[in-house]
Amino acid sequence: MMRVLSTYTGNADDAICYIKEAFFHSSDVKVRPVPFNGKPSCIVFLASAANRELIQLNVIKPLLVSPAGKVEDVAAVTGILKTEDLDEAVRYMAEGHCVFLTAGEKKMTLLNVYKPLPDSARAPNNEQVVRGSHQSFSENLMKNIQMLRERVRHPSLTVKVRKIGRTSQSNIAVVYAGKIANPAIVKEVERRLDCIQADSLHFPGNLEEYLEDYPFSPFPQILNTERPDRAAANLMDGRVAIVMEGSPTVLVLPVPFFSFFQSSEDYNQRTLLGSFFRLLRFLSFLIALGLPALYIALVSFNYEAIPVDLIFSIKNSLEFVPFQPLLEAIIMQVTLELLREASIRLPSPIAQTIGVVGGLVIGTAVVEAHLVSNTMIIVVAITAISSFVIPSNEMSSTIRILGFPIMLMSAMFGFFGIVISMMLILIHLVKLTPLGSPYLYPLAPFSARFFKDTLLRAPVWMMNSRPDDTRPVYSWRESRSRGWKKNE
Template identity: 55%
Template sequence: MKRRRYPKQIKSKSKQSMNSYQTQLNTTKQPFFEELDQNIKFIKDSFFNADDVEFRTFTFNEKKCAILYLSTLVNKEVMNEFVIKPLQDAQSGNIAETINTAQVDHSYDLMKIVRGMIEGQCAIFTEGNEYAYLVNVFLTKFRNISEPTNEYVIRGSHEGFIESLQTNIYLLRKRIENPNLFMKYVTIGKTTNTKIAIMYIKDLADPQLVKTIEDRLNYIDTDAIQTPGYIEEFIEDYPLSPFPQVLNTERPDRATANLMEGRIVLLMEGSPTVIVLPITFFSFYQSPDDYNSRWLVGTFLRAIRLASFLIAIGLPAIYIALVSFNLEVIPVELVFSVKNSLEFIPFPPLLEAFIMQLTLELLKEASVRLPSPISQTIGIVGGLVVGTAVVQANLISNVMLIVVAITAVASFVVPSNEMTTTVRILGFPLMIMASLFGFVGIVFGLMILLMHMCKLEPFGHPYFAPFAPFHLQDFKDTVIRLPRWLMNTRPLDAKPQHLRQEWPSRGWKKDEE
C-alpha cells in the first residue's frame, strides 16, 4: 500500500514528471550521447543518483570503457569472474565474444539499458560507441523449493512453487517436457513492471479462451501488481459472486494436472501461488492426494469433501430451523436432550450461532498470523477454555457448540483456502433465512445459491459443470474418482481442443491371457 502512494508523495510538479517518466521508461527511446561521461550521467540521473548505482572504468581496445550496474541486483562474483576478468585479460577484441556468459545483448537505446539494469543486468559502455552491451549477471536470492504449507498432501510431490518466476516455470517445464507447453511473458504494472507468465499447452487449451485471457490481461492498466489476487480481481467475470472463480495453488503437480486438462496457468514474479483458470466448482474439491491413493479411497474422500460442503453451509441453518421452528422433526429420543441443553440459554439460536461462528473466525484469524508457539496458546484458550466455560455459564448450548465445531471442521476439509472461507460465509445468509422461515427459508436459500452456480460462466466456461450443464461422463473425476484407465476423456468444461487423454493402457490383460 505504501508503495502505491509513492508517486503522490513527490509533489505536484514532480508528480507530473514522474508520471511522464513512467511512460518514458517503457515507451520512449533515448539515443546515445557522444561522450561516455554523458551516457554515464544519463544512466545515473535515470536512477536519481541512487547509491547502489555503481560503475568501474577500464580500458579495452585502448578505449575507455565503463561497466555500470546496480550493486544490489547483480551477482558480483559472477560479474568479476565472467565479465571483468576476461575483458581485462584479453585487453582487445570483440567485447561480446570475450565475455563468458550465455547471453550478451546490445542496444542503441539508453532507456532499454536502464530497463535492463533494473532487471539485474550490467551495462558495458565504450567510449565513442553508440550502443552498449547488456550482460545478464543477476543475483538469484530465493528460498529453496519446499513443501507448500497450506496445501499439504500425504503422498505425492513435496515440491511447491516459490517466489521466483524462473524457478516456477522450471518446475512446470520439468513436469511437462514437451515443446507444446507454451509460455509467454506479459509485463503488468506501470511502476512495478511485474512479470507475468501465461502458460498453457498449445494444442490443448481453447484458443478462444487464450485470446480472452490475453485481452483481459492487456486491459489491466495499473501502477502495481502485488499479488496474484490483483490479477484475479482485474480479470474475473463476477466480482459480486462469493465464489472464487480462479484456482490459486502453490503445488506444481496440481498446476500440471490442470494444464493437462487444457486450462491456463498464470504465474507471477515474486509470488508462490499461481492462478489456474477457467475452473469449475469441483476443481476446488480435487486434491493430488486423490490420485495417489487407491481409486475407491479417492472416491470415498471426494464424497466426504462434497458432503462437507453441504454440512458447512447447511448444518447451522438446519439446526436453527429445527430448534426454532420444527421441533417435531427431531426424534423423540433426542428432543429432550436438545431441549435440556437449550433450556437456560438466554439468546435466540440465531444469535447463539452468530456468536459462536464469529468467535471461531476470531480464533482462526488470531492464530493464523501468530508464531506457532503462541497460536497453540490461542488454540487452548479458545478451544478449551472458552468452549467449556461458555457452556458451563449457560451462555451457549453444548449442542450449538457441537454444530459449530462440526461446521468449522467440515469447512476446513476443502483443499483450497479461498473456498473454505467462502463456504463458511455462505452459511450466514442461510442461517438468517432459517431463522426467518425455517426449512422453507433454507430451501429458498439453497435454491438461489444453486441458481447462482448455474448462472456462473467465468471466462465463458460453465462453473457448475458437470452438473449444469449435465455431463455424465465428467462425473468420473468430480463427484467420484474412477480408476485412471477409465478416464479416457478430459473434462468438457475447459473445452480442450482434443478430448482423448487415455488409450487402452491395460491392453496387457489380453496379452497375458
C-alpha cells in the same frame, strides 16, 4: 505454419525459425550468437529448462577463449550429441539441452546444460498431502516455470512472459499447452491482461480480481495452487496458468466448481479411497453450509422432526440460555472466526496455544455461564471441522460466509428458508460461466461421460478424454492405456 522438412541444412536462421515455431514462439526460447571457427554460430536454449550459468561458464566462455576446433572438445559439459534432426533437437531442448548451430555445418551439436532444482524446495503450506510430491512453487518466476517444464517436457508447453502494471512493471508468465489449450481462451486471457491499466500489481489476489468475470460472486472462479504437479495436471487438461514474480501461488483458469474439492492426494491413492475422501469433502461442504441453519430451524420451528428421546436432551441444554438459537449461533461462529484469525496472525507456537486453550476456555466458560447451549457448541465444532476438510481455502471461506445468511433465513422461515437459500445458491452457480466455461460442469450442463472425476474418482485409465468445459483442441487423452489388458 511449421516447415514439413525437419532436417538441418546448415542454414541457422531457418533452424531457429523451426525451433521457435516448435515451441509456439515461447518467450523463454533464447538465442545467443557465438562466433566459432570463423563462421557465424549461435546457441539456442530454453531459459526455463537450461541452466544459464552453466551455459555462460562451460559453453560460451570456452568457445570465446578457444574460437577454433571442435565444439565437443572445447565445451566443458558432459552429454554431447550430434544430430541433423530438428525434431530431436527440440525434444532435447525441452529436457534442458542447448543447441549449437554453425552456418554451413550439416549437423547440430546438443549440449547437456540441465541443472535440476535443489531438493530443498519448501513444502506447500495450504495443500499438504500424505502421499505425493512435497514440492511447492517459489517466489522466483523462472524457477516456477522450470518446475512446470520438468513436469511437462513437451515443446507445446508455451510460456509468454510479459510485464503488468504501468509503474510497477511486474513480470508475469502465461503458461499453456499449445497443442491442447483452446486458442480462444488463451487469447481472451491475454486480452484481459493487456487491458489492465492498474498502476501497480504485486499480489496474485489483485490480479485475480482484474481477471474474474463475476467480481461480486462469493464463489472463487480462479484456482490458486502452490503445487507444481497440480498446475501441470491442469495445463494438460487445456487450462491456462498465470505465474507471477514474487508469488509462490499460481493462478489456473478457467476451472469448474468441482475443481475446488479435488486434492492431489486423490490421484496418489487407489480409486476407492480417492472416491471415499472426495465424497467426504462434498458431505463436509453440505455440513459446513447448512448444519447450524438446520439446528436453528429444528429448535425454533420444526421441533416435531426431532426424535422424542433427543428433544429432552436439547430442552435441558436450552433451559437456562437467554438467547435465541440464531443469536447463539452467530456468537459462536464469530468467536470461532476470531480464534481462526488470531491463530493465523500470531507466530506458530503461540497460534497453537491460542487455538487449543482459547477454544477450551471460551467453550467451557460460555456453557457454564449459560450463554450458549451444549448442543450449539457441538454443532459449531462439527461445522468448523467440516470447513477445514475442504482443500481450497477460498472455497472454505466462501462456505463460512454463506452460512450466516442461511442461518438468518432458517431463523425466519425454518426448513422452507433453508430450501429457498439452497435453491438461490444453486441458481447462482448455474448462471456462472467464467471465460465462457460453465461453472457447474459436468452437472449443468449434464455430461455423464465427464462425470468420472467429480463426486467420485474413476480409475485413471478410464479417463480417456480431457474435460470438455475448456473446449480443448485435442480432447483425446489416451486409448487402451493398459495395453496388457485385452478388451478394455
